[in-house]
Amino acid sequence: MVTVHDVAELSGVSIATVSRTLRAPHRVSDATRTRVLKAVEQLGYRPNRAASSLRRGRTGAIALVVPDIENPYFASLTKGAQASSRARGYGLVVVDTTESAEIEAEEIRALGSQVDGMIIASSRLSDDALAEVAASTTCVLINRSLPDAATPTVTIDEASGARAAIGHLAGLGHRRIAYVGGPESSWSEGRRWSGLLTAASEHDGVSAVHVGSVTPDARGGHAAAAAALEHDATAVIAYNDLVALGMLARWAELGVRVPDDVSLVGFDNTFVAELSSPPLTSVGADLREFGETAVSLLLDRIDGSTPPPSPVPTTMDITVRGSTAAPAR
Amino acid sequence: MVTVHDVAELSGVSIATVSRTLRAPHRVSDATRTRVLKAVEQLGYRPNRAASSLRRGRTGAIALVVPDIENPYFASLTKGAQASSRARGYGLVVVDTTESAEIEAEEIRALGSQVDGMIIASSRLSDDALAEVAASTTCVLINRSLPDAATPTVTIDEASGARAAIGHLAGLGHRRIAYVGGPESSWSEGRRWSGLLTAASEHDGVSAVHVGSVTPDARGGHAAAAAALEHDATAVIAYNDLVALGMLARWAELGVRVPDDVSLVGFDNTFVAELSSPPLTSVGADLREFGETAVSLLLDRIDGSTPPPSPVPTTMDITVRGSTAAPAR
DNA sequence: CTGTTAGCGCATTCAC
DNA sequence: GTGAATGCGCTAACAG
Numbered sequence: 088m089v090t091v092h093d094v095a096e097l098s099g100v101s102i103a104t105v106s107r108t109l110r111a112p113h114r115v116s117d118a119t120r121t122r123v124l125k126a127v128e129q130l131g132y133r134p135n136r137a138a139s140s141l142r143r144g145r146t147g148a149i150a151l152v153v154p155d156i157e158n159p160y161f162a163s164l165t166k167g168a169q170a171s172s173r174a175r176g177y178g179l180v181v182v183d184t185t186e187s188a189e190i191e192a193e194e195i196r197a198l199g200s201q202v203d204g205m206i207i208a209s210s211r212l213s214d215d216a217l218a219e220v221a222a223s224t225t226c227v228l229i230n231r232s233l234p235d236a237a238t239p240t241v242t243i244d245e246a247s248g249a250r251a252a253i254g255h256l257a258g259l260g261h262r263r264i265a266y267v268g269g270p271e272s273s274w275s276e277g278r279r280w281s282g283l284l285t286a287a288s289e290h291d292g293v294s295a296v297h298v299g300s301v302t303p304d305a306r307g308g309h310a311a312a313a314a315a316l317e318h319d320a321t322a323v324i325a326y327n328d329l330v331a332l333g334m335l336a337r338w339a340e341l342g343v344r345v346p347d348d349v350s351l352v353g354f355d356n357t358f359v360a361e362l363s364s365p366p367l368t369s370v371g372a373d374l375r376e377f378g379e380t381a382v383s384l385l386l387d388r389i390d391g392s393t394p395p396p397s398p399v400p401t402t403m404d405i406t407v408r409g410s411t412a413a414p415a416r
Numbered sequence: 417m418v419t420v421h422d423v424a425e426l427s428g429v430s431i432a433t434v435s436r437t438l439r440a441p442h443r444v445s446d447a448t449r450t451r452v453l454k455a456v457e458q459l460g461y462r463p464n465r466a467a468s469s470l471r472r473g474r475t476g477a478i479a480l481v482v483p484d485i486e487n488p489y490f491a492s493l494t495k496g497a498q499a500s501s502r503a504r505g506y507g508l509v510v511v512d513t514t515e516s517a518e519i520e521a522e523e524i525r526a527l528g529s530q531v532d533g534m535i536i537a538s539s540r541l542s543d544d545a546l547a548e549v550a551a552s553t554t555c556v557l558i559n560r561s562l563p564d565a566a567t568p569t570v571t572i573d574e575a576s577g578a579r580a581a582i583g584h585l586a587g588l589g590h591r592r593i594a595y596v597g598g599p600e601s602s603w604s605e606g607r608r609w610s611g612l613l614t615a616a617s618e619h620d621g622v623s624a625v626h627v628g629s630v631t632p633d634a635r636g637g638h639a640a641a642a643a644a645l646e647h648d649a650t651a652v653i654a655y656n657d658l659v660a661l662g663m664l665a666r667w668a669e670l671g672v673r674v675p676d677d678v679s680l681v682g683f684d685n686t687f688v689a690e691l692s693s694p695p696l697t698s699v700g701a702d703l704r705e706f707g708e709t710a711v712s713l714l715l716d717r718i719d720g721s722t723p724p725p726s727p728v729p730t731t732m733d734i735t736v737r738g739s740t741a742a743p744a745r
Numbered sequence: 746c747t748g749t750t751a752g753c754g755c756a757t758t759c760a761c
Numbered sequence: 762g763t764g765a766a767t768g769c770g771c772t773a774a775c776a777g
Contacts, residue, residue, distance in 0.1 A: 090770060101748045106772055116746060136530045137469035138770035141753050146466065148530075156510075157495050157687065162486045169485070169512045173523075178530065181485075181510040183498045194502075201465050201477075201507065305691055332691045339693035358486065362634055362661045362688060364668035419754060430764045435756055445762060467754030470769050 089130045098126035148178035150198045150205040156183040159357035167378025175386050188212055204389050206381045227385040231274050241381045241398055248370040248403030249282030252324050252352045255405050257290040259413045261322040264295045267311045269303040269326035308333020321414035328353035328360045346412035356406050365409030372401045418461045427455035477507035479527045479534040485512040488686035496707025504715055517541055532718050535710045556714040560603050570710045570727055577699040577732030578611030581653050581681045584734050586619040588742045590651040593624045596640045598632040598655035637662020650743035657682035657689045660696055675741035685735050694738030701730045
């Protein structure tokens with residue numbers, strides 16, 4: 088292993104100057120800087136992160152905690168966070184908690200001394216447990232608010248998505264719209280449903296009906312497909328794209344045609360929405376950008392340069408694809 | 417921050433004993449061990465990773481480098497690697513190189529001092545560049561072999577997948593089978609196509625025809641959908657599930673019915689194969705297990721307990737869903 | 746502008 | 762079985 092001492096010796100300066108050249112280049116003379124950098128290059132010197140972290144009390148890394156990296160929603164979020172943290176010179180540790188509150192708690196504890204801060208997405212922790220985490224670490228929450236309201240949080244404006252979905256369907260002529268919800272414990276679920284109710288009330292004659300809560304995957308949609316049709320609705324909105332695709336597949340088996348017999352709208356607009364036939368109309372936010380926002384907020388907090396302004400919720404837009412059309416009658 | 421000194425003071429022992437209690441419990445007496453552990457618990461002491469790393473010369477973390485975390489293939493791989501490394505007490509740093517050889521090289525360099533080893537999946541690096549990495553770090557390659565053959569590698573037995581696909585289709589009565597390939601530069605592409613050719617030759621009267629190379633995503637499949645039908649084939653095998661779904665969607669627009677008019681088989685058997693209608697028959701390996709295998713191999717190398725036996729390639733199995741049936745004629 | 750010095754928190758000798 | 766002492770590689774005072 089090559090250390091500052093080796094570089095110092097080769098370039099004829101002290102180890103302090105080597106360190107300075109790397110951390111604060113403007114504090115050394117041009118001549119020595121070039122000399123030191125040449126030696127660094129020549130020896131292939133890379134500062135030891137562990138030593139640097141120990142001395143500085145900061146690791147230069149942040150963590151992103153997600154419930155399930157296989158979920159396209161979190162995959163996109165991760166992608167954005169990754170790009171953004173690299174751009175700011177930070178490493179990113181991604182942790183998949185497999186939807187388990189226990190593992191989440193454990194990982195967060197273990198992470199404590201390894202990173203300078205963390206982003207916790209869609210936490211499965213209780214308010215109390217999460218508040219404790221927020222109190223003892225520098226963190227940013229995604230899609231989850233805490234009563235105290237002191238913890239920085241980035242959220243998606245679910246109401247804007249609901250408005251876009253309802254507006255699109257109402258514009259096509261739909262009057263009765265069914266909503267297949269996600270887990271009742273989910274933070275998004277509550278916001279999506281209340282957003283839909285509000286949006287429906289803003290259109291004359293349009294009503295929304297909640298037809299059950301399912302697990303937020305294709306299996307859930309599959310199971311709810313039949314029930315969703317039992318309410319005279321001409322359009323169905325699903326908790327997320329996966330649920331929507333599950334319904335779509337089940338309806339195909341049942342001979343129900345989309346969008347001829349019923350229109351279908353998903354939430355999140357993940358890449359899977361483009362995969363089905365017909366492709367799925369879906370409302371969603373730019374998740375990569377969302378991930379970037381969270382990283383920025385966290386790093387602003389860590390670097391402490393500016394007091395982080397509480398960011399405005401990211402709005403959702405609708406992407407109209409083939410699964411929606413005017414109702415038959 | 418609570419350190420060994422705090423724990424030592426509270427439990428009335430020296431810092432050496434505290435450290436020993438944690439790292440080599442059997443080397444302290446029962447009495448002191450319980451006393452120290454109580455103090456650890458009481459103070460909420462967590463060893464500082466940076467200090468520990470500096471002293472021991474190992475970080476307790478490994479890295480997984482993937483081209484694209486949004487790709488379900490790598491997401492599943494990551495999931496398995498994550499679970500397995502956690503189980504063995506190692507942290508996992510996931511890096512997404514966005515399919516860029518440049519970023520990959522840069523990240524690998526930066527990672528060097530931060531992890532004890534790395535797993536490089538589907539590297540975009542040149543043989544030379546990759547060989548250099550392999551020479552200077554402890555690493556394990558996934559889906560990519562190096563001429564020198566000295567670098568530990570875990571691979572998937574693509575030939576077994578090809579055999580399963582051809583066998584299934586031949587069994588249904590298909591004789592002429594088209595293959596829509598992926599990027600020619602892809603390591604898997606070559607193995608898949610040659611495996612298909614070999615497998616076809618093992619069945620009387622069965623032939624496989626290569627009908628072009630596309631980008632390995634739904635867009636690629638969309639573009640190749642029409643061309644795939646121009647060869648009198650009654651069944652089509654796609655480079656991967658995404659390509660298959662792209663074709664499926666395009667065919668739906670074209671009025672081509674699956675599996676009535678043509679059968680379709682994907683590669684990788686990622687979760688998206690379950691999402692389409694009809695759901696996609698696909699050959700694939702257990703990717704989570706694959707990720708676990710890679711982690712095990714790497715950690716065995718690092719811990720150096722046993723000389724890592726070169727693992728056998730993971731075999732692929734076929735999952736038959738609704739996209740395949742006997743040919744019409 | 747540059748060098749000397751003193752630890753950061755921990756794991757490991759080596760005595761006892 | 763335990764304690765005292767050393768230094769891992771680096772950065773941040775402080776002097777010069």
